[in-house]
Amino acid sequence: MAYVSKQDKARLAPGIKAVLKKYDMKGSISVRHHSTLVVKVKSGHIDFSDYMRGPDQYIDVNVHWIDSHYGGVARNFLNELLGACQGDRYFCNDDSMTDYFHRSHYIDIMIGSAWNKPYTFMGAPVTA
Numbered sequence: 001m002a003y004v005s006k007q008d009k010a011r012l013a014p015g016i017k018a019v020l021k022k023y024d025m026k027g028s029i030s031v032r033h034h035s036t037l038v039v040k041v042k043s044g045h046i047d048f049s050d051y052m053r054g055p056d057q058y059i060d061v062n063v064h065w066i067d068s069h070y071g072g073v074a075r076n077f078l079n080e081l082l083g084a085c086q087g088d089r090y091f092c093n094d095d096s097m098t099d100y101f102h103r104s105h106y107i108d109i110m111i112g113s114a115w116n117k118p119y120t121f122m123g124a125p126v127t128a
Contacts, residue, residue, distance in 0.1 A: 002035040004035060004105035009037065019081050020081075023080075026042045028042065037085055037105055039081060039107075039110070040113055041111050041112070044121070045123055051070060058111060058118055060108070060114075082107065085107045091103060
C-alpha cells in the first residue's frame with residue numbers, strides 16, 4: 001500500500017529543492033491523502049507554453065510519459081524532479097494485469113495549479 005508521511009516528505013525535500021534551485025524554479029511540496037507526494041511548480045525560467053492546452057496555464061504531468069511528451073530543458077528538469085521525488089527508498093511492484101498495486105508512494109507533478117494559480121514564465125529559458 002502506498003504511504004508517504006511527513007517524515008518521508010522532509011527526507012525527500014532537500015533533493016527536490018536542489019532540483020528546483022538548479023533550474024531556477026519556484027515550487028511547493030505537499031502530501032495528499034497520505035499516499036501521494038505532490039510537487040507544484042509555480043514559476044520559473046522554463047517555457048512550458050508549448051505543452052499547455054487551451055487558455056489554462058497549467059499541466060498535470062504524467063510521470064510515465066515525460067520522455068515522449070517533453071523535450072529539451074523541460075524534459076531534463078522533469079526527469080530530475082521525478083528522480084528526486086522518488087528518492088532512494090522508492091519501489092514500484094505494480095502489476096495491472098492482476099490488479100495488484102504495491103509501491104512506496106505515488107508522485108504528482110503539476111506545472112501551475114489547475115484553475116486558480118497558473119504557471120508564471122519568468123523569462124528566457126535556462127540552459128542546464
